[in-house]
Amino acid sequence: xxxxxxxxxxxxxxxxxxxxxxxxxxxxxxxxxxxxxxxxxxxxxxxxxxxxxxxxxxxxxxxxxxxxxxxxxxxxxxxxxxxxxxxxxxxxxxxxxxxxxxxxxxxxxxxxxxxxxxxxxxxxxxxxxxxxxxxxxxxxxxxxxxxxxxxxxxxxxxxxxxxxxxxxxxxxxxxxxxxxxxxxxxxxxxxxxxxxxxxxxxxxxxxxxxxxxxxxxxxxxxxxxxxxxxxxxxxxxxxxxxxxxxxxxxxxxxxxxxxxxxxxxxxxxxxxxxxxxxxxxxxxxxxxxxxxxxxxxxxxxxxxxxxxxxxxxxxxxxxxxxxxxxxxxxxxxxxxxxxxxxxxxxxxxxxxxxxxxxxxxxxxxxxxxxxxxxxxxxxxxxxxxxxxxxxxxxxxxxxxxxxxxxxxxxxxxxxxxxxxxxxxxxxxxxxxxxxxxxxxxxxxxxxxxxxxxxxxxxxxxxxxxxxxxxxxxxxxxxxxxxxxxxxxxxxxxxxxxxxxxxxxxxxxxxxxxxxxxxxxxxxxxxxxxxxxxxxxxxxxxxxxxxxxxxxxxxxxxxxxxxxxxxxxxxxxxxxxxxxxxxxxxxxxxxxxxxxxxxxxxxxxxxxxxxxxxxxxxxxxxxxxxxxxxxxxxxxxxxxxxxxxxxxxxxxxxxxxxxxxxxxxxxxxxxxxxxxxxxxxxxxxxxxxxxxxxxxxxxxxxxxxxxxxxxxxxxxxxxxxxxxxxxxxxxxxxxxxxxxxxxxxxxxxxxxxxxxxxxxxxxxxxxxxxxxxxxxxxxxxxxxxxxxxxxxxxxxxxxxxxxxxxxxxxxxxxxxxxxxxxxxxxxxxxxxxxxxxxxxxxxxxxxxxxxxxxxxxxxxxxxxxxxxxxxxxxxxxxxxxxxxxxx
RNA sequence: GCGAAAGUGGCGGAAUUGGCAGACGCGCUGGACUUAGGAUCCAGUGGCCCAAAGCCGUGUGGGUUCGAGUCCCACCUUUCGCACCA
Numbered sequence: 028x029x030x031x032x033x034x035x036x037x038x039x040x041x042x043x044x045x046x047x048x049x050x051x052x053x054x055x056x057x058x059x060x061x062x063x064x065x066x067x068x069x070x071x072x073x074x075x076x077x078x079x080x081x082x083x084x085x086x087x088x089x090x091x092x093x094x095x096x097x098x099x100x101x102x103x104x105x106x107x108x109x110x111x112x113x114x115x116x117x118x119x120x121x122x123x124x125x126x127x128x129x130x131x132x133x134x135x136x137x138x139x140x141x142x143x144x145x146x147x148x149x150x151x152x153x154x155x156x157x158x159x160x161x162x163x164x165x166x167x168x169x170x171x172x173x174x175x176x177x178x179x180x181x182x183x184x185x186x187x188x189x190x191x192x193x194x195x196x197x198x199x200x201x202x203x204x205x206x207x208x209x210x211x212x213x214x215x216x217x218x219x220x221x222x223x224x225x226x227x228x229x230x231x232x233x234x235x236x237x238x239x240x241x242x243x244x245x246x247x248x249x250x251x252x253x254x255x256x257x258x259x260x261x262x263x264x265x266x267x268x269x270x271x272x273x274x275x276x277x278x279x280x281x282x283x284x285x286x287x288x289x290x291x292x293x294x295x296x297x298x299x300x301x302x303x304x305x306x307x308x309x310x311x312x313x314x315x316x317x318x319x320x321x322x323x324x325x326x327x328x329x330x331x332x333x334x335x336x337x338x339x340x341x342x343x344x345x346x347x348x349x350x351x352x353x354x355x356x357x358x359x360x361x362x363x364x365x366x367x368x369x370x371x372x373x374x375x376x377x378x379x380x381x382x383x384x385x386x387x388x389x390x391x392x393x394x395x396x397x398x399x400x401x402x403x404x405x406x407x408x409x410x411x412x413x414x415x416x417x418x419x420x421x422x423x424x425x426x427x428x429x430x431x432x433x434x435x436x437x438x439x440x441x442x443x444x445x446x447x448x449x450x451x452x453x454x455x456x457x458x459x460x461x462x463x464x465x466x467x468x469x470x471x472x473x474x475x476x477x478x479x480x481x482x483x484x485x486x487x488x489x490x491x492x493x494x495x496x497x498x499x500x501x502x503x504x505x506x507x508x509x510x511x512x513x514x515x516x517x518x519x520x521x522x523x524x525x526x527x528x529x530x531x532x533x534x535x536x537x538x539x540x541x542x543x544x545x546x547x548x549x550x551x552x553x554x555x556x557x558x559x560x561x562x563x564x565x566x567x568x569x570x571x572x573x574x575x576x577x578x579x580x581x582x583x584x585x586x587x588x589x590x591x592x593x594x595x596x597x598x599x600x601x602x603x604x605x606x607x608x609x610x611x612x613x614x615x616x617x618x619x620x621x622x623x624x625x626x627x628x629x630x631x632x633x634x635x636x637x638x639x640x641x642x643x644x645x646x647x648x649x650x651x652x653x654x655x656x657x658x659x660x661x662x663x664x665x666x667x668x669x670x671x672x673x674x675x676x677x678x679x680x681x682x683x684x685x686x687x688x689x690x691x692x693x694x695x696x697x698x699x700x701x702x703x704x705x706x707x708x709x710x711x712x713x714x715x716x717x718x719x720x721x722x723x724x725x726x727x728x729x730x731x732x733x734x735x736x737x738x739x740x741x742x743x744x745x746x747x748x749x750x751x752x753x754x755x756x757x758x759x760x761x762x763x764x765x766x767x768x769x770x771x772x773x774x775x776x777x778x779x780x781x782x783x784x785x786x787x788x789x790x791x792x793x794x795x796x797x798x799x800x801x802x803x804x805x806x807x808x809x810x811x812x813x814x815x816x817x818x819x820x821x822x823x824x825x826x827x828x829x830x831x832x833x834x835x836x837x838x839x840x841x842x843x844x845x846x847x848x849x850x851x852x853x854x855x856x857x858x859x860x861x862x863x864x865x866x867x868x869x870x871x872x873x874x875x876x877x878x879x880x881x882x883x884x885x886x887x888x889x890x891x892x893x894x895x896x897x898x899x900x901x902x903x904x905x906x907x908x909x910x911x912x913x
Numbered sequence: 914g915c916g917a918a919a920g921u922g923g924c925g926g927a928a929u930u931g932g933c934a935g936a937c938g939c940g941c942u943g944g945a946c947u948u949a950g951g952a953u954c955c956a957g958u959g960g961c962c963c964a965a966a967g968c969c970g971u972g973u974g975g976g977u978u979c980g981a982g983u984c985c986c987a988c989c990u991u992u993c994g995c996a997c998c999a
Binding site: 261483 | 914916918919924926927929936937938939940953977992993994995996997998999
């Protein structure tokens with residue numbers, strides 16, 4: 028094949044250097060590297076370097092010292108106990124970035140802490156008849172050891188754990204500040220109740236109508252609970268997304284959808300029998316001439332009056348009760364249902380009477396809980412109208428002017444944009460939809476029957492939980508004074524530890540007399556403490572501020588220092604927090620800004636979401652998960668004994684028995700191998716399938732780097748004489764690699780950064796194998812530096828072996844010399860009508876315009892420079908090849 | 914249903930701005946060294962073909978272009994997110 032031959036020609040050109048001699052029989056094995064006097068045994072060296080880093084406190088940083096600050100942060104984990112290689116991806120990735128920035132000379136802060144409150148600890152305590160605290164603390168210790176064994180450098184002098192009073196005191200303080208400003212309130216609302224976990228949940232914690240944590244069906248209950256008024260910040264949280272240039276679009280979109288900003292209008296419809304108006308919210312006020320009926324949520328406050336004298340009142344009330352008791356999921360699945368109230372409202376534009384219905388598809392929490400129905404132009408209204416035989420009226424037509432007839436409609440025609448034109452709509456007739464909306468809002472406002480409005484889907488954040496293991500809400504109920512906040516000087520309200528865990532009848536805090544009974548801070552009369560605790564997402568909504576001054580017992584944080592170190596420059600964590608944690612953290616940061624405590628509103632400048640690691644799991648016919656140890660393979664299919672199994676690739680989880688614990692892996696190959704493999708496996712933001720076989724590739728790579736280093740250190744490399752020049756190809760490759768890896772580190776392209784290092788290592792290995800030819804050591808040391816973020820232990824050991832004193836970590840990241848990246852010559856191949864016409868070798872700096880004019884003039888030719896680094900292919904229609912060095 | 918992202922060898926994945934498709938690695942095949950090798954090293958490895966020559970190849974069908982994995986149109990598939998939000 029032409030192309031292949033061409034490539035070979037190019038690769039073997041003189042001066043290319045380092046290319047192995049061809050031919051199986053002719054190949055001689057240079058003993059420069061083999062046989063090996065010193066094996067790569069990671070487990071001999073890794074703990075040693077972990078200890079050295081710890082002893083030297085290399086990762087501790089003085090936040091008051093000057094420097095080019097950089098705040099790196101991995102989302103602090105829930106201390107659930109054992110970490111598997113899937114968790115490792117997150118932390119290994121963060122550590123690689125941290126080490127890279129350190130080598131770039133940045134004053135990089137990389138703290139770690141524990142999101143230590145929460146249900147699993149409580150459930151474990153119930154199961155094991157212990158207390159959540161020792162369980163949690165033991166897990167923390169285990170996980171710290173695992174982090175260390177991965178070679179991850181956190182600044183442990185900044186460690187925090189949210190379950191400690193020193194931390195949650197400030198949670199309570201924050202709550203009191205919010206309460207003072209009216210941003211924390213107690214209110215009664217239909218809330219999500221998880222019967223399994225015996226607690227209420229935030230809307231964000233309900234997924235597909237089920238509890239995010241335990242998957243139980245969530246029930247609706249009318250309860251009095253604590254809320255944070257995140258809705259006050261809906262507009263800012265929405266607008267702020269536009270400023271987050273370095274956040275994944277996906278996350279911003281998810282937040283935008285969750286906030287659910289809608290522009291529209293509130294409009295009053297008079298109801299003569301009520302003697303007042305019912306207000307509706309609509310995003311399509313331009314369709315108001317087509318509003319032929321009105322639908323209220325069954326929960327709407329005016330419903331009892333409307334149906335008070337209805338002959339079938341009891342039946343309707345029964346239906347309302349049924350709907351109210353349904354979960355959101357059941358309510359939707361039961362289809363559209365409604366009841367006619369027997370009453371009428373007046374459409375303010377057509378001035379006709381329109382019937383008022385109740386409908387289960389109208390949600391009480393959104394808008395005004397009442398809608399004007401325009402069946403011709405809204406699919407939901409259309410379905411409802413068809414079902415109950417309600418009238419329709421077409422008020423929007425296509426701009427193209429095609430006639431529409433009500434009887435022809437098989438579905439609603441929405442025409443959301445300029446493609447639609449108002450029809451039969453008084454003053455807005457013939458206006459396009461956007462213009463019609465603008466105009467009708469003007470008229471509505473002139474008439475004083477409503478106004479243009481912005482509505483949000485976002486609802487207030489329900490933060491109270493009827494569970495023990497969380498931050499006590501610092502409020503007191505006094506019969507005389509009502510709700511009384513705990514005075515700040517009495518904080519923290521400590522969580523009592525002498526509590527039995529039976530797992531029965533709700534929150535054990537409520538039965539702790541010494542905790543509950545308290546004197547009212549205002550009147551000193553006997554009073555009762557709030558026994559609800561806070562959602563743990565409150566704990567994590569501001570923890571990144573606490574890392575700067577974790578031990579300050581006098582204030583939540585130091586504003587001046589926080590303003591210096593924050594926003595967090597690089598935040599790393601899973602996509603599962605796209606809405607919950609990240610929205611709450613943004614909200615709380617805004618409130619602290621408004622309190623004058625911060626000079627910024629957005630806490631995280633750059634956000635990165637790593638993908639999950641998946642692995643095959645095996646299920647038997649009954650759907651139970653089978654341990655991979657029991658699986659036998661026959662004809663490429665999995666079996667357990669005679670029983671066929673099904674294989675499914677899923678996220679690693681204990682329940683699916685597909686987790687890969689790092690211990691065995693590290694014992695066999697070392698942490699560096701796991702680190703390199705984990706980052707090499709796939710682009711870090713993508714889901715990646717773990718392959719036990721694939722790990723060996725990373726190990727071999729490190730082994731080759733190791734053996735090369737041993738050879739150089741023992742003087743078997745050319746360094747012994749310290750003379751001569753490294754082959755030009757090695758120097759060139761070094762600069763190309765430095766350039767490539769640096770860019771890829773910045774862009775989080777770790778998989779290709781590592782592949783570039785593998786290529787460089789191969790080039791270097793060939794040069795060493797071939798007996799070198801000069802100064803290979805400089806190139807090798809550059810390789811060690813570039814490799815350090817991925818394989819910190821091996822590179823430190825090799826660095827030392829070569830006689831260097833300081834850590835690789837504290838050296839400077841190499842800088843590429845662009846001039847030396849260039850090839851000294853390039854081969855230009857010329858293709859004419861698909862055939863290789865010839866090739867010309869030219870010195871790289873001389874690749875200029877007229878080189879080929881004489882040779883290939885007057886032909887339709889295709890020409891390109893064969894080395895990608897220099898120039899691209901260029902098409903020249905007939906006359907002149909015009910090549911330019913980039 | 915709505916929204917977003919993605920479809921490239923046996924597998925994970927490469928391929929600035931359209932310019933040598935399959936880098937790098939796994940696996941596989943052959944070899945070296947070995948008592949042995951599931952260690953290590955070397956070579957080969959997109960498909961058709963004994964091989965060469967040649968032809969075909971980035972989900973499918975069109976289009977733009979000297980040139981398309983990349984750009985445009987239509988479709989198919991997968992994954993993720995939202996899901997009666999008026």
